[in-house]
Amino acid sequence: MKLPCIFDNSCLISFEDALKMQPETRLEKIFSTLDLKPIISRLPRKHNGPRGYNAKYKLRALIAAKIEQIPTMAALVRRLKNDPVFRYICGFGVIASVPSEATMSRFLRELTETGILKELFNSLVNKAEQMGIIDCTSISNRFQQKLRLMRKPSLESMYRKTVKALTGASKETLMATLKPGLATKCMLLWTQNQSYQ
Structure with missing residues (x-):
């Protein structure tokens, strides 16, 4: 200039x-x-x-x-x-x-x-949200969904826990302790495992 x-x-x-x-x-x-x-x-x-x-x-x-x-x-x-x-x-x-x-x-x-940088970022996001510049609701919902998925234990780990808890239990006891869809999947794994033993 x-x-x-x-x-x-x-x-x-x-x-x-x-x-x-x-x-x-x-x-x-x-x-x-x-x-x-x-x-x-x-x-x-x-x-x-x-x-x-x-x-x-x-x-x-x-x-x-x-x-x-x-x-x-x-x-x-x-x-x-x-x-x-x-x-x-x-x-x-x-x-x-x-x-x-x-x-x-x-x-x-x-x-x-x-930790000042993280605090600054959070304060800027909060201020932008208050001013209506950004809408974090969909981000929050997606984040919550991902958190729920991350917290869900895998079928294999659920099977191991179930087998540990019900060692020696019958198939009927196993079916009664699990949710219907999960019980079927765990039952398949349990039956396969029993056939190998």
């Missing part, structure tokens, strides 16, 4: 003013609704070494990377270095330096290990 300048190369308007004249970007809209203070306050404070980069800005950069579908940390750092608007929206100064790939990776690992 070319800014109008006077003869001595000093700009008539600042970068911030020029951005304010542009329509609000998707990232700006998202960041204006997010309250990252509770998340940032849970991060452990480091009292030794240089001050480093603002945690809020690094977190915004990580969120922006997901929204903009930036695949790697190297690509994120490259975008921060090369795109002053993106850098400014994330919170870093227009001409300021940006964190290195190693710094961003360490920050992401810290967020993951402390």
Whole structure:
């Protein structure tokens, strides 16, 4: 974006003013609704070494990377270095330096290990659901169905448990203890097993 300048190369308007004249970007809209203070306050404070980069800005950069579908940390750092608007929206100064790939990776690992990242994700999903942006009911139903399927014991394990419980019992006792469809299947397995013994 070319800014109008006077003869001595000093700009008539600042970068911030020029951005304010542009329509609000998707990232700006998202960041204006997010309250990252509770998340940032849970991060452990480091009292030794240089001050480093603002945690809020690094977190915004990580969120922006997901929204903009930036695949790697190297690509994120490259975008921060090369795109002053993106850098400014994330919170870093227009001409300021940006964190290195190693710094961003360490920050992401810290967020993951402390569980803050998972908490942030859950809060974002809840907020989006409250705002009506997403509807999680079908996801929840599908997830519950998968959970039920995962909890269902296999026929083989049910057969083993039944045989253990009814060792020496008759076929009639076995049929009476199981549900009708399951009893038939277990009975077939039981009969096959008895014929091999």
